[in-house]
Amino acid sequence: MEFIEIDDDVFAHLQKYARPFVDTPNSTLRRLLDIDHEINIVNQKNLDAELEESTAQNSESSGTIPLSRWPFKELKAHELAGNARSKAPKSDLALLIKENFLQNGQNLYLIDYQGNRVQKFSAIISENNLVYNGQRxxxxxxxxxxxxxxxxxxxxxxGPAHWVTDEGSSVKDIWQKYLDQKVRK
Incomplete structure (x- = not known):
């Protein structure tokens, strides 16, 4: 593995394209340079060639394809996952208001990807939306x-990860508390 030094401007630019809590500087560069796509094309060609060879050999003997040669990319996600977890329900401001976790008319404040509160941006809760500059x-x-x-x-x-209360609790965390409380009942 090689190491490179980059200046603060380049790093800040990379952060604009990074997926929070997922990307590293290296994975961001790989995506921007489309490196994985090129590697996947080569790997897929190799897999296809191996599969053809394996299929030809196995059809002569047992008629089955060994698991190590099976083209998993063609299986649907639910076939591979078995009993995969379902997605959690989306955050619902109106429900959080109804359950007294938040209040209609309460201010929420924007936080950036580093968790820093952006003082100049706040919005007001209005049922299941936010009001900012008079628009929902x-x-x-x-x-x-x-x-x-x-x-x-x-x-x-x-969005729920980027809006916090005066106390600093994100809507995402508040929603999770609501879900946890609901499960316990």
Whole structure:
């Protein structure tokens, strides 16, 4: 493995393209340079060639393909996962208000990808939306728009992780507390 030194401007630029809690600087560069795509094409060609050879050999003997040669990419995710967990329900501001976790008219504050509160951006809870500059937004859409103004670019923003109360609790954490409490009942 080689090591390179990059200046602060390049690192800041990489952060704009990084997926929070997922990417490292290396994985961000791999994605931006499309390295994995090229490797996957080569690997797929090799797998296809091996599969053809294996199929020809096995059809002559037992008629089955050994598990090590099976093209897993063609299986659907649920076939590989078996009893995979289902997705957690989406955060619901109106439900959190109803259950007294949040209040209608309460201020929420934007936090960036490093968890820093952005003082100039706050919004007001209004049922299942946020109101900012007199317009209604979903948590995710408003977070994405405001983060873009700060220089962060992302095709998908998880809004509940980017909005916090005065006390610093994120909507994501509050939603999880609600779900945990619901399970205990």
């Amino acid at each position: 937004y979903s948590m995710s859409n408003l977070a994405q728009e405001l983060l873009l103004q700060l220089g962060f670019r992302s095709n998908s923003v998880r």
